[in-house]
């Protein structure tokens with residue numbers, strides 16, 4: 001059995017379907033195609049595969065329903081379109097799955113739901129429960145309530161994080177191209193297809209352009225970044241064209257289609273994976289050489305004494321980036337003190353915190369359990 005065939009036998013899949021594909025390039029929901037993907041998912045489910053769907057298309061379908069020809073730039077219009085289009089999308093999935101007596105469940109997530117530990121754990125247990133009930137979760141970003149500040153931005157990222165959340169074995173990204181090409185095929189139609197690579201390989205990321213089509217937001221770069229995120233839970237990513245007949249079954253059979261991106265590092269433990277899923281950084285801490293060494297080699301907490309400078313506006317519990325004296329990123333972590341407090345205690349020993357602030361929240365600036373090395 002070759003690598004692809006082994007991957008095809010994965011038992012927990014996250015399947016992400018992009019806007020361009022789902023709405024047939026903006027001509028409204030492509031119900032014929034959706035019907036076929038649903039039929040394939042049913043076959044996979046009957047073979048014992050657990051499926052979580054991440055579906056884009058709310059904004060694109062909303063635009064069609066509202067008869068808008070141009071994707072609006074104003075957030076409030078995008079949110080209105082998403083609210084209208086999400087209805088059509090979930091109705092379509094539910095009715096096709098109902099045909100096979102299966103239920104779907106709508107899950108709308110925001111960045112905050114994944115950044116807050118309690119909500120992250122709630123989302124995970126809901127998804128696990130739905131899977132155990134043989135229900136197909138249909139996930140999208142909760143576009144109607146997200147602001148520029150807190151949005152994930154594209155569903156490739158969301159799919160990568162969902163793969164981490166439920167420890168999927170395989171993330172399938174269906175799009176309007178055959179996979180990753182060595183150059184953007186819109187610019188160079190002769191570019192060769194990359195068949196296999198490693199998630200997080202910077203050489204592959206250099207091949208992908210960051211702009212999506214007129215409907216999607218991601219482009220190929222976010223798909224590669226999603227593969228890199230997914231790899232943190234040991235998940236393999238398979239990017240393929242959703243227009244290939246029986247595409248999902250071909251993947252399950254390990255056929256030579258699309259681009260396969262293999263995880264290289266050992267999977268991170270659950271809490272570290274959650275930490276790594278934070279996308280919004282609120283500040284930067286510059287460490288001295290001693291602190292860099294301790295973080296890298298001793299797995300210890302970060303103390304205020306090892307920090308020379310702090311930038312940004314953050315509150316207790318926010319994610320900040322730790323940099324070496326030359327500005328190289330070393331780690332990220334949840335800080336125990338806000339900006340003003342940090343400015344007062346940096347460079348000082350932990351036993352002085354009480355004297356300086358009048359209280360001590362924690363002796364560490366960032367506890368090692370809340371720290372992830374980069």
Ligand SMILES: Nc1ncnc2c1ncn2[C@@H]1O[C@H](COP(=O)(O)OP(=O)(O)O)[C@@H](O)[C@H]1O
Pocket residue numbers: 017018019020021056174175176177179180181182183184185186207208209210211212213214215216217218219220221
């Ligand atoms: N190296 C590349 N290989 C393949 N596609 C690329 C590459 N660079 C950029 N792209 C573009 O990414 C697009 C897919 O992204 P996007 O429009 O966001 O799709 P989706 O809606 O499926 O997320 C393709 O149509 C393609 O033009």
Ligand SMILES: N[C@@H](CCC(=O)OP(=O)(O)O)C(=O)O
Pocket residue numbers: 017018019020055056057058059060082140141143153154155156212215216217218219
């Ligand atoms: N949440 C948005 C997703 C937009 C988006 O990222 O689309 P895509 O790049 O096609 O995955 C929607 O449903 O329209």
